[in-house]
Amino acid sequence: KPAHQISPVALEAVKRIDAIFDIEREINGLDADARLAARQNLSLPLVNGLHDWLQEERAKLSRHNKVAKAINYMFEKRGRWQAFTAFLEDGRICLTNNAAERALRGVALGRKSWLFAGSERGGERAAAMYTLIVTAKMNDIDPQAWLADVLARLPDMPVSRIHELLPWNWKALSLPQAA
Structure with missing residues (x-):
């Protein structure tokens, strides 16, 4: 899409998620315990920040907004956020599928x-x-x-x-x- 059509909220969310993936690329190849420790130290604060930021941004958007619907998708059904963050509790779990x-x-x-x-x-x-x-x-x-x-x-x-x-x-x- 042209830059003027991209939601600033969506763009910021992608940047925040990219930062988490950057950490995963750096720790790729380490054993499960080392990955877990790195995730707890480096990724957990970013994931917690993403969670809080998404909640704040969602409160500012109309419920009909496409970005709001995407945020709702992540938080409305029980278990989606927990499934996304499972990699923070187990070094064997890959962030992607x-x-x-x-x-x-x-x-x-x-x-x-x-x-x-x-x-x-x-x-x-x-x-x-x-x-x-x-x-x-x-x-x-x-x-x-x-x-x-x-x-x-x-x-x-x-x-x-x-x-x-x-x-x-x-x-x-x-x-x-x-x-």
Whole structure:
């Protein structure tokens, strides 16, 4: 939008949120305890300031104002502000949902393809395969190598040891074992 159409309140809110993200970029890669400590020292005062500032600005705006509606969205339903600030209480929590969105990107890209699974049963099989492939990726395993090995081992595997083939337990056959 042209500068004259951007709400000064919205612009200030974005600047304040950017400052919180700047801190997150600086502490990215630290262990969970170090991130939590940095968030408590650096981010918490900014988040508290953002909360108070948003409440003050909301009181000055008409209830029909688009910015007021956005602020109301954050505070009206119980739990939204708490969900936003959960990262301040747990160093393992990411401020964004980018990782989850990246994981779902393949599903979104294949959305039209899923329409052609053939049947409900075919769709269930496709979902099961997709789950296995993504689980392998999340465990830093090449899905194609894992599936090939699992399918080769499965016929001779006793049922009591099937759990060994799950991605987080799986060990690829080394060359000497394969020979």
